[in-house]
Amino acid sequence: MLIEFSIENFxxxxxxxTLSLVSSSDKSLDNNLIKADSLEKDSLLRSAVIYGANASGKSNVVSAFQFLKGLVTNSHKNQKDTKIKMSPFKLDADYSSKPSKFEVVFIKNSTKYVYGVSVTNEKL
Structure with missing residues (x-):
């Protein structure tokens, strides 16, 4: 069960x-909440919406999640010296050499996990 997904320089x-599925204190849509034993006081949202102006990065949040999924599912192929094709933020020259960072927080079998990775075009 997904709790949070964070992206930087992508x-x-x-x-x-950060896309967070932790609910706010507003309980008006109680049927959209999931109580997770691992989170003590907090509830999680069953669904969430990403909205914003055109060209504000909504699709890139989804693309980042797909990128991380591909990176994890193909990690056995990404051995030492394997180059990963990255798309860092291009409107600031300083960011082209910085790593892109991805972090996912989730619950599996009542255990909370935090998984993060930093990637550059040069190394994983």
């Missing part, structure tokens, strides 16, 4: 952006 995303 395509149009410069600074850290």
């Amino acid at each position: 395509r149009s995303i410069k600074e850290r952006v």
Whole structure:
């Protein structure tokens, strides 16, 4: 069960952006909440929406999640000296040499996990 997904320096995303499925204190849509034993006080959302203006980075959040999924599922192929094709933020020259960072927080079998990875075009 996904709790949070964070991205930094990926395509149009410069600074850290986090998609959180932790509910707010508003319980007006109680049927959209999941109580997770691992989170003590917090509930999680069953669904969430990403919205914003055109060209604001919505699709890149989804692309970042797909990139991380591909990186994990193909990790056995990414041995030492394997180059990963990255798309860092291009509107700031300093960011082209910085790593892209991905972090996912999730629950599996009542255990909370935090998985993160930093990637550059040069190394994983």
